[in-house]
Amino acid sequence: METREERNKQLEKDDKKYLWHPFTQMQDYIREKPLIIEEGRGCILKDIYGNEYLDGVSSLWTNVHGHGKEKLDRAIKRQLEKVAHSTLLGLSNIPAIRCAKKLIEIAPKGLTRVFYSDNGSTAVEIALKMAFQYQQQAPDGDPRKIKFISLKNAYHGDTIGAVSVGGIDLFHATYRTLLFESLKAESPYCYRCTFGKTYPSCNLECLKQMEELMESHAHEVAALIIEPLVQGAAGMLVQPPNYLKKVRELCTRYNIIMIADEVAVGFGKTGRMFACEHEDVVPDIMALAKGLSGGYLPLAATLTSEKIYEGFLGEYEEFKTFFHGHTYTGNPLACAVAIANIEVFEKERVIVKLQGKIEYFRERLQPFAFLAHVGEVRQCGFMVGIELVADKESREPFPLKVKTGHHVILEARRRGLIIRPLGDVIVLMPPLGITTDEIDRLCEIVYKSVRMVTEKD
Numbered sequence: 377m378e379t380r381e382e383r384n385k386q387l388e389k390d391d392k393k394y395l396w397h398p399f400t401q402m403q404d405y406i407r408e409k410p411l412i413i414e415e416g417r418g419c420i421l422k423d424i425y426g427n428e429y430l431d432g433v434s435s436l437w438t439n440v441h442g443h444g445k446e447k448l449d450r451a452i453k454r455q456l457e458k459v460a461h462s463t464l465l466g467l468s469n470i471p472a473i474r475c476a477k478k479l480i481e482i483a484p485k486g487l488t489r490v491f492y493s494d495n496g497s498t499a500v501e502i503a504l505k506m507a508f509q510y511q512q513q514a515p516d517g518d519p520r521k522i523k524f525i526s527l528k529n530a531y532h533g534d535t536i537g538a539v540s541v542g543g544i545d546l547f548h549a550t551y552r553t554l555l556f557e558s559l560k561a562e563s564p565y566c567y568r569c570t571f572g573k574t575y576p577s578c579n580l581e582c583l584k585q586m587e588e589l590m591e592s593h594a595h596e597v598a599a600l601i602i603e604p605l606v607q608g609a610a611g612m613l614v615q616p617p618n619y620l621k622k623v624r625e626l627c628t629r630y631n632i633i634m635i636a637d638e639v640a641v642g643f644g645k646t647g648r649m650f651a652c653e654h655e656d657v658v659p660d661i662m663a664l665a666k667g668l669s670g671g672y673l674p675l676a677a678t679l680t681s682e683k684i685y686e687g688f689l690g691e692y693e694e695f696k697t698f699f700h701g702h703t704y705t706g707n708p709l710a711c712a713v714a715i716a717n718i719e720v721f722e723k724e725r726v727i728v729k730l731q732g733k734i735e736y737f738r739e740r741l742q743p744f745a746f747l748a749h750v751g752e753v754r755q756c757g758f759m760v761g762i763e764l765v766a767d768k769e770s771r772e773p774f775p776l777k778v779k780t781g782h783h784v785i786l787e788a789r790r791r792g793l794i795i796r797p798l799g800d801v802i803v804l805m806p807p808l809g810i811t812t813d814e815i816d817r818l819c820e821i822v823y824k825s826v827r828m829v830t831e832k833d
């Protein structure tokens with residue numbers, strides 16, 4: 377019989393021997409002791425040694441109500457007794473139908489159709505292809521409209537189409553020759569404003585640039601894609617008030633399809649069910665993933681208006697069909713848990729109760745602004761970015777190779793918290809189910825870890 381100690385050693389060896397981790401320099405990874413998770417309850421993850429950690433980034437922005445949420449667990453077990461998977465290609469299944477209905481009930485009014493896939497990148501690819509094909513063939517489409525507008529600093533996923541509308545050089549530059557061209561609008565990154573201005577006296581100069589872009593290119597632009605309210609992977613860049621609303625107005629004025637990528641911001645993360653609600657915006661297409669299944673299973677959905685949907689109707693031989701579909705599209709287990717996820721939102725009045733926690737979180741974050749190397753603390757609901765800088769006055773960043781952010785998260789890990797930085801932006805995005813005591817612990821550990829790493833001399 378293998379002892380637990382032997383099992384753990386073997387797992388650590390095999391992790392380094394067989395796995396290739398995403399977004400990871402494996403040469404560095406294999407030098408450090410891997411953290412292998414075995415269990416999760418609420419906001420706590422437990423490793424193979426039984427050490428407990430607070431899940432400070434909700435298992436990469438996915439988890440919503442906590443791990444091991446009974447209603448979600450039960451939904452999967454129940455569905456498993458019926459069928460684990462059957463296809464949506466030509467057939468249907470019960471959870472896929474019910475989940476689609478629920479999504480349309482809660483989505484911004486005007487979105488009426490659900491197209492499933494299994495991750496955020498595919499949800500975005502689908503949105504891009506739908507917008508493109510719509511322009512090619514719909515009665516009021518325009519086949520000359522073949523380009524996309526996206527934002528600098530944008531992140532929409534890692535497949536080639538999603539990378540084409542991405543704007544983070546570190547992730548995207550290598551693939552440039554593989555990509556289709558997209559027109560880049562300025563990103564509203566107020567802390568490092570391209571125009572050297574300050575909100576609100578800037579009068580949203582960045583939007584003027586977007587409008588100019590539209591004015592000169594509208595005839596060839598099929599759609600604009602945007603992360604509403606927060607550019608997540610760029611470092612939690614929070615957009616100024618009314619920015620999104622104005623983008624919606626511009627899209628309408630220049631007859632450009634608006635795609636909202638709510639993959640990160642959806643499902644309560646900003647304090648409303650969907651980020652678009654904050655500014656009463658109804659996009660033409662909306663991409664959902666991450667929190668859709670409560671952080672349980674890979675599931676994504678692309679929602680569209682009836683008008684877009686109708687652009688694909690016709691006799692078979694007109695070939696207006698949307699020729700796209702993934703094998704696990706509409707997986708019954710994933711849809712069953714997504715329904716349960718939404719039901720918990722409703723039954724436990726999650727969004728209402730969240731408001732107090734957001735304010736509590738905001739108070740607990742206040743001391744960070746006074747730290748010597750904290751340039752800016754950005755918060756939108758439960759999405760937080762703490763930008764570390766070498767020099768507060770000049771806003772000069774730390775040299776990349778020092779990996780300041782990485783050292784902070786390792787320090788936090790030693791203190792029982794799992795977080796993941798974006799460069800030198802420390803990201804906090806706990807599950808919505810976190811308690812105020814846990815928010816205290818989260819902030820305390822991050823505070824100490826930031827000081828430890830940045831003020832050590």
Ligand SMILES: *Cc1c(COP(=O)(O)O)cnc(C)c1O
Nearest residue numbers: 495496497531532533608639640
């Ligand atoms: C994470 C993310 C994606 C990609 O989702 P995957 O499931 O990782 O493919 C797309 N858009 C945004 C805004 C994201 O944060």
